[in-house]
Amino acid sequence: MSIKKVAWILMIFAAMAMVGCASRQSADYYQRGQAQQVQTVMLGEIVAIRDVQIEGTKTPTGTIVGAIMGGVLGSMIGGGKGKTLATVAGAAAGGLGGSAIEEGVTKKPGYELTITLDKGDTIAIVQEVDVYFRVGDRVRVIKNPDGLARVTHL
Numbered sequence: 001m002s003i004k005k006v007a008w009i010l011m012i013f014a015a016m017a018m019v020g021c022a023s024r025q026s027a028d029y030y031q032r033g034q035a036q037q038v039q040t041v042m043l044g045e046i047v048a049i050r051d052v053q054i055e056g057t058k059t060p061t062g063t064i065v066g067a068i069m070g071g072v073l074g075s076m077i078g079g080g081k082g083k084t085l086a087t088v089a090g091a092a093a094g095g096l097g098g099s100a101i102e103e104g105v106t107k108k109p110g111y112e113l114t115i116t117l118d119k120g121d122t123i124a125i126v127q128e129v130d131v132y133f134r135v136g137d138r139v140r141v142i143k144n145p146d147g148l149a150r151v152t153h154l
Contacts, residue, residue: 043117043154044115046115046137046151047122048135054109065098066095066097069094074087074091111127113125113151127151131151139154
């Protein structure tokens with residue numbers, strides 16, 4: 001198999017792996033262990049909304065795939081000791097680049113929602129922008145036993 005084919009296969013694998021590692025902080029996403037658990041429901045009104053960024057994932061996947069790709073590309077340069085140095089340098093640079101790419105690809109826009117609950121408390125929750133809210137919207141806050149919470153429209 002040619003080095004170009006290997007590089008393409010690694011890039012496809014990297015893209016698939018990074019998408020698989022994507023963080024889910026959406027109101028509509030539940031992890032398997034959160035299903036069939038009693039949740040607390042609180043009603044309230046949105047009093048403020050702030051746009052935020054939810055950081056991307058930082059798993060070893062991006063670093064490893066980037067290092068492999070950098071090493072493969074570096075090995076195509078020069079010969080002898082120069083080729084070895086280029087391979088090592090390519091692997092190091094690829095590892096750093098792969099990590100940065102993974103974090104950038106999996107970063108999500110989010111909302112910080114400030115909510116005054118009907119019982120009088122004011123809380124703030126950050127979640128992905130997958131449902132749009134406006135100040136004054138009536139909402140329900142659903143809190144799982146593990147402490148995770150999400151906001152949905154009434």
